[in-house]
Amino acid sequence: MKKLLLATALVALSGGIAAAQTVRLGTEGAYPPFNFIDDAGNVAGFERELGDELCKRAGLTCEWVTNDWDSIIPNLQSGNYDVIIAGMSITDEREKVVDFSENYVPPADSAYVGLSADADVKTGVVSAQVGTIQAGYVAESGATLLEFPTPDETVAAVRNGEAVAVFADKDFLAPYVAESNGELSFVGPDIPLGGGVGLAFRESDDELREKFNAAIKAMKAEGVLNPLIEKHFGAAAKKF
Structure with missing residues (x-):
């Protein structure tokens, strides 16, 4: 036993x-x-x-x-x-x-994407995903931050005119630009953020x-x- x-x-x-x-x-x-x-x-x-x-x-x-x-x-x-x-x-x-x-x-680059390469990302409305380092950067940049829960919504905001550009990881944005048939463009230089x-x-x-x-x-x-x-x-x- x-x-x-x-x-x-x-x-x-x-x-x-x-x-x-x-x-x-x-x-x-x-x-x-x-x-x-x-x-x-x-x-x-x-x-x-x-x-x-x-x-x-x-x-x-x-x-x-x-x-x-x-x-x-x-x-x-x-x-x-x-x-x-x-x-x-x-x-x-x-x-x-x-x-x-x-x-x-x-450490990778973040980037802006808009409907035109000359979108005003310094004083315009810029979308970013809530709680990201990109959202924090936009909030301190002088632009008006428009936050969304999901990354897809940040891109949709540009397409429907709510924002002049989206700011996110370039690796995330690159396929959207490549598949947009010229609708979307990168705006300005890449910006390195994070570790x-x-x-x-x-x-x-x-x-x-x-x-x-x-x-x-x-x-x-x-x-x-x-x-x-x-x-x-x-x-x-x-x-x-």
């Missing part, structure tokens, strides 16, 4: 250990090519491929969770998932409430953060991260 109880306890313990290794990855699912929902209803894009590879290298079983951008940090802190992998730029302001991994996308894109963790999850950091470093050292960036963002994308 004692052996049976011991065996049962060991099975329960091992089950608990296995459960503890299941990590929930929170993403937006609305920010291609970083992340989006495919026709089958699954998370797809650069971060899906990257996240699955990082979990494999870290020896973790990962589950994907989608969450609206404007509440993505509060829901990390409340325990709805364990990691944010959602095209989130590393900033000093965000570092006050979350801990970041090292970046898995180098690159990283995973965000609760400040108490140092051990988990280090597991992912080790996997990111290994991918960089082995030369497999840059080809993944190029696959999703194109040959001109900034790399490590």
Whole structure:
């Protein structure tokens, strides 16, 4: 009987250990090519491929969770998932409430896109996604900031005349410009913002953060991260 109880306890313990290794990855699912929902209803894009590879290298079983951008940090802190992998730029302001991994996308450029290349982005109405570093930049630029919950809405605001331009990651905007048949144009020079894109963790999850950091470093050292960036963002994308 004692052996049976011991065996049962060991099975329960091992089950608990296995459960503890299941990590929930929170993403937006609305920010291609970083992340989006495919026709089958699954998370797809650069971060899906990257996240699955990082979990494999870290020896973790990962589950994907989608969450609206404007509440993505509060829901990390409340325990709805364990990691944010959602095209989130590393900033000093965000570092006050979350801990970041090292970046898995180098510091990239933001850009304005309007219906004409001479749109007044200095004093006009400029759209940006709420809670982004681009929204913060516009708010301090002298332009009138018009915020939307989703990135698609920021582009739609330009097309329907609510804003003279949208300000966002250039990697996000480039496909819209390329596929617009000349309707949309980049406005002015590119603007570098942020410290690159990283995973965000609760400040108490140092051990988990280090597991992912080790996997990111290994991918960089082995030369497999840059080809993944190029696959999703194109040959001109900034790399490590």
